[in-house]
Amino acid sequence: MIRSYLGEHAPERLKGFSVSDSWTKALLYSINLTPRKGTSNRKEPSDWEEQIELMVLQIAYIAEKENIPPALITAFDHTGLQIMPVRNQTWAEVNADTVPLMHLDDYRQITGVVAEAMNDDMGGVVLGMQLVYQGTTDKCLPARDIRNNGDFPAVYSPGVMAYPMTYTYNHWADEETNMELFEALIIPYLQQTKVRLSLPPDQKAITLLDCWPVQKTASFRSRVKTRYPWLLLRYIPPKCTGKGQKFDVDGGGIVKPKIVARAQKYVESEFTRQMKEGIPADKVNVDVRLGTIKQRHLYWVKESMTEFAANMPARKKGWEKTRVPNAFTDAYKARARELHAQGKLFPPLPVPADDEEQPDPASDDISNEEQGVDSDDEEEGELELADMTLQPCEDDSEWKDGVKVKRKAACWRYVMCKFSEFQLEKIERVYCKISGPDFTVEHSGNTSNMRSHLTHVHKDVFCEMVSSAAGNGTGGGDGERARLVRGGKKHGHRLREESLLAEKILPSIAGDIWSEGGIAIFGIPVYWLTADGKCLERLLAAIPFSVVRHTADEIILATKRACSLMGIGSFIEGESPFDTVSDFVHATTSDSASNIVSGWKCFDGHECNCHIIALAVIKYLESPGVCNAIKKLRGMTTHFNHSVIGRHLLHDCQAKYELTSTSPPQDNATPGGWKGAFLMAEWKEAVQLYDVEHPKKAATAVNNPDGTKYGDHQMSGCDWDVVRESTYYVLCQHAAAIDLLQVTKTVTVSSILPVIGGRIYKVDPC
The missing domain is CATH 1.10.506 (GTPase Activation - p120GAP; domain 1)
Structure with missing residues (x-):
């Protein structure tokens, strides 16, 4: 700003003179100004060195046992990036109570997820940065022409960093974005490295990540293990990321200041340009609208990441600070073998106190075997630890202590409270079992906030809850598409209905795809007539369709799988498929959506008359x-x-x-x-x-x-x-x-899944 002001009003003073930092500080100090900045100190546990050392020894043992080279060690870290970043300090009067700063209250952010890897000389390779924007459609991303111009590749390739872009409702990374990160950055690098080193495709590799609750869930670890069985997840000890997380150690202090510096240059250039146009300094208005600044911010990020990737000595020093390269030394390998022989390398999980952070469970095959813990048993044990610290607020029975109580919604399976008494109206906040006891959700007398948390943060759990509701014949919580099943069948009725289905009475099915909390769900209700002419119904399936294309092939495949599981015909996939579902379905109905109509053409289908009317x-x-x-x-x-x-x-x-x-x-x-x-x-x-x-x-x-x-x-x-x-x-x-x-008195346009009348039913006594 000083340079711009002198260049406009006293350019002769800049001849043969540069506005250096020392001159600027001397000037500002002379007018009674001092730099002011707010800081927050990182608090590592007192035994952080022992925890990091144990983590490195575990990596040493795993790497030696599985022949994992340094080049197959990857790591990623999440960091918040302000879209309009500013320095959090300026010059103000000594002892000033307030320090105003332009754009300091601009909280617009995205999440950047930096992925790195060690290479053969342990100097490190920067794979790229995933950018998570806030929004519900791809319109929240930078302009399409910028994304597709080749400057920001979506998948890593050797020597070319990638910048995959995605979005969530609050710009926080979640389980889905983490899986996208693996597919775009980490897995391509590992596969290419295995080819370069002439290693088999199933060669084990290690990814280091922090103990963020989303990354510790059983569903996330299960998805990684199922999709990439050769990839082992190792967690940085809690509260030790400042010492053991690669990007925290070096990258955060390099990349972020460079982004801020580029933002400041943009402000300076705009300030200078407008002053040259005759606009007074106090009237200068820098354009920081989201549509303008988002595109510029993307290039600031890329340029800063490029400088960071080019600084090989700094990155190599960063890996050395994490101590991970020590895992490939003979001394650490010998020490790891010694501790393993003594049974101290993989200590059992302790039971945490109420005010302590829960320890991170091991999440790869070797650590489970060494601890004598099976993968499935471990996931159950994780919930048992949670139950020891917090009293569950869930009760499947209708009676407690001789008093009849209201049955809980399905989302209570995933949250709990500290109250031992069974009085929900007294609860103000509940604790998420998945995110850990430190994460609370406002109760507010109903389950809407809890369901919203599950929907947006734990999407797989929400889909599991909906699917469970389909299997139980009851709704999964407030608002689940008219409770998913009209009337909510009781347990005894459900058994009777399943027995009727087993009698080979030809049913009719209906289908529709709807959105629940941003998640697409394919619902299939089934209807049939009993021998006495009574019409029965239940929800056959509620299938998550968010990650599946809504094509006719996917719809018919999901339908036949669901029917086969309920005993409506048989469907076996593979090289020699076996399919008899069509022989057991009498009729279908749906709205006029072409994908469902086309997918169900193998059935004797009908369009939904209620919807057409x-x-x-x-x-x-x-x-x-x-x-x-x-x-x-x-x-x-x-x-x-x-x-x-x-x-x-x-x-x-x-x-x-x-x-x-x-x-x-x-x-x-x-x-x-x-x-x-x-x-x-x-x-x-x-x-x-x-x-x-x-x-x-x-x-x-x-x-x-x-x-x-x-x-x-x-x-x-x-x-x-x-x-x-x-x-x-x-x-x-x-x-x-x-x-x-x-066959109902309720008429709404949303009745796309109606009870089908007797005109399209018939009972086959065989």
Whole structure:
């Protein structure tokens, strides 16, 4: 800033003179300014050296036993990156209480995940950085033309760093983004290195990572072990990442300051440019809008990472500080063999106290074998440790201490509380079993926050919960697509239904794909008739489809797998497939989605009549001559639902005409809420009386969310005629037809999975 100011107002002073750091400090000190900065000290445990030493000895033993060379040691670390980074210090008056700083309150961030590897000379290779943005679609990422111009490859190749980009709802990395990191950076490097060193494809390798709760879950470790059985995960001891995590040791102090420096140069150049254009210094406005700065930030990151990767001496020194290269020395190998013979190399997991951090369980085959712990037993043991520190707030029974209690939602299997008494209304926060006892979720008297945490942080667990709900015939929690199964069958009924399915009664199935908390789910309900003509139903499957393309092939494959598991035919995949599912399914129904219709063409399928009727009604309500009246009707309904006084006055008018004192249904305000429209026909007299007795309020009241007032939606006599004729000649008739098809009195456009009527069922006694 000083250089820019002198260049604009006193350029002659810069001739033969440079604004050095020493001159700047002397100047600022002379006017009673001092640098101010806030710091936070890292707190390592007192025995961190012993913990790091033990970790290195374990790596030495594993590497020697599995013949793992240094080049197959990788590591990755997460770090927060401000999109508009600034230095957290400036010059201010001595003893100043406040230190204002431009853009210091700009908290827009992304997560950068840096992946590195040791090479043959242990100097290290930088594989790249995964960038996790905040958003729900790829529109939150930098512009497509920048992502595809070749400057930011998505997959690592020898000598070329990659910058895979992804997104989550809060820009925090999660299990899915970690798996994407393996696929884009770590696995390509390891596979290419094995080829270069003439090693077999199943040669073991090691990845170092910290004890972040998401990376310690059983589901994450299981996915890595299943997909890459040759990859061993080793965890940096808790609170020791400042000493044993490669990027924490050297990279964070190199890359981040370089990004900040480039951001400062951008601010300086903008400041200089605008001052040259005649804009006063106090009026300069640097463009830091997200759409502008996001693209620049991407290049700042790449340029800083390139400088970091080129500094071989610094990176080699960083690996040496972690002590990991010591694992490949003869002294450490001998010491590791000695400790292993004494049974001290892989000590048993201690039981933590209430205020201690839970130890990290081992997560690879060797450590499990050496500790005498099977992989499956270990995962159960992890939950047992959690149960020792916190009292579970889950109870599968309906009675406790002689008192009948409410059955818990499925998400209570994954959270717990410290309260021993069974009184949920007293609980303010609960503890996540998966993330660890240090991570709490607000309870707020219901399960919505807990379900949201599982949905966004532990997606696999949420999908497992939904699938479990499908197998149990009950809902997985609040809002799971109308509880996933209408009516919630009891246990005895469920056994009876399964026995009926085993009697080879041909069922009918329905299907739909919907989104629950950002996760796509493919639902398959099954319906059939009993010998006495009673229609039964249950949810056959709820299959996560977030990582599966919604193609016809994937849909039919998922359908046949689900049917086969329930005994509806047999389906065996492989070189010699065996498929009899089609012979056991009588009929299918779905909406008009082409992927489901095409995937189920091997069945005797039908489109969903209820869905088609509902779409036809919506099309009718959008037709000229009808849409204006319906729009006014919905605007008027919205007014009465948002105005307490207006609703009270309407009730008075209803009482005068001896009409039922009710409020307009809110579904009128939605395009699909057409059933409530013909109820308004009964309120014609009350609404018209409201218009006459309260003309001022009727004309000027502004209560609608869109800013419109009630007078904008007043109904004329012609409008009421349109509503009346539409009600009696269209809406009522179509509602009755849907009632017959659904065998229910609830009519909504979202009923894409209806109960199929008796017309498309038949019972095969064989």
